[in-house]
Amino acid sequence: MKKRGSRSRPFGKQLTDGLRVQGRGVWTLNSDSGNTVYGESVRRIAKEEWRRWDPHRSKLGAGLQRTSGNLTEILPSAGSRILYLGAGHGTTVSHLHDLVCGEDNHLGGRILAVDLAPRCLRDLNHLASTRNGLVPLLADARRHNEIAAIMPYRVDWLFQDVAQASQVEIFLAACKRFLKSDGLGLFSLKAASERWDEEGERALFTKVAITLEESGLDLVESIELAGFEEHHMLFICRRS
Numbered sequence: 001m002k003k004r005g006s007r008s009r010p011f012g013k014q015l016t017d018g019l020r021v022q023g024r025g026v027w028t029l030n031s032d033s034g035n036t037v038y039g040e041s042v043r044r045i046a047k048e049e050w051r052r053w054d055p056h057r058s059k060l061g062a063g064l065q066r067t068s069g070n071l072t073e074i075l076p077s078a079g080s081r082i083l084y085l086g087a088g089h090g091t092t093v094s095h096l097h098d099l100v101c102g103e104d105n106h107l108g109g110r111i112l113a114v115d116l117a118p119r120c121l122r123d124l125n126h127l128a129s130t131r132n133g134l135v136p137l138l139a140d141a142r143r144h145n146e147i148a149a150i151m152p153y154r155v156d157w158l159f160q161d162v163a164q165a166s167q168v169e170i171f172l173a174a175c176k177r178f179l180k181s182d183g184l185g186l187f188s189l190k191a192a193s194e195r196w197d198e199e200g201e202r203a204l205f206t207k208v209a210i211t212l213e214e215s216g217l218d219l220v221e222s223i224e225l226a227g228f229e230e231h232h233m234l235f236i237c238r239r240s
């Protein structure tokens with residue numbers, strides 16, 4: 001989709017070469033200038049094109065609005081290696097690509113974007129055709145050997161948004177197998193995909209937080225996404 005912004009004056013505050021904030025708005029430097037991915041707003045500063053990260057379309061984007069931490073500590077840095085489980089149509093992946101790869105992947109990052117739906121892979125492959133460093137994979141997040149065949153190393157940053165039953169177990173197993181020590185693992189929990197007991201959603205969120213910590217991850221922050229995504233919690237963990 002082509003979309004061009006009209007303003008050319010600097011706006012907001014630049015946090016890194018590829019990340020800018022204005023008020024609560026988060027923007028990434030488009031690594032595929034002239035093209036947008038999901039109809040997001042665009043602004044131009046001289047030859048740079050910035051894409052607004054829509055918190056209503058991306059759970060990570062929503063988490064960035066709500067975090068009490070620094071965005072630069074939560075987000076992967078330029079050149080990072082990322083494993084993304086449940087990549088969907090590439091909305092969030094595209095912003096991560098702006099940050100870790102940049103135009104023609106001059107930053108040297110790599111994102112393995114895994115999804116088991118062929119219709120998602122079509123969109124991810126289309127995205128990857130103009131975004132070097134993005135590698136889509138049609139696979140089940142639970143099939144580690146298929147992932148390891150493409151990515152035989154550990155990653156700096158792992159994100160999971162599979163919205164299916166046993167999300168916690170899938171996340172813990174993926175962190176154990178693929179996340180570097182000191183790497184960051186982020187996990188969007190969809191309450192509706194799990195069985196709740198009579199204590200309800202709040203008890204489920206608490207139970208999951210305890211499970212993450214008992215499994216040896218340091219829970220950095222739990223961010224409730226209600227208002228952007230109902231019945232979702234984003235957990236940010238560090239592997240010690």
Ligand SMILES: C[S@@+](CC[C@H](N)C(=O)[O-])C[C@H]1O[C@@H](n2cnc3c(N)ncnc32)[C@H](O)[C@@H]1O
Binds near residue numbers: 085120
């Ligand atoms: C909520 S969508 C992801 C949206 C995406 N994270 C974004 O922000 O743009 C969940 C995705 O997880 C995928 N999925 C569900 N179970 C999976 C599994 N076991 N392995 C890989 N992908 C899975 C679905 O096909 C779907 O595309």
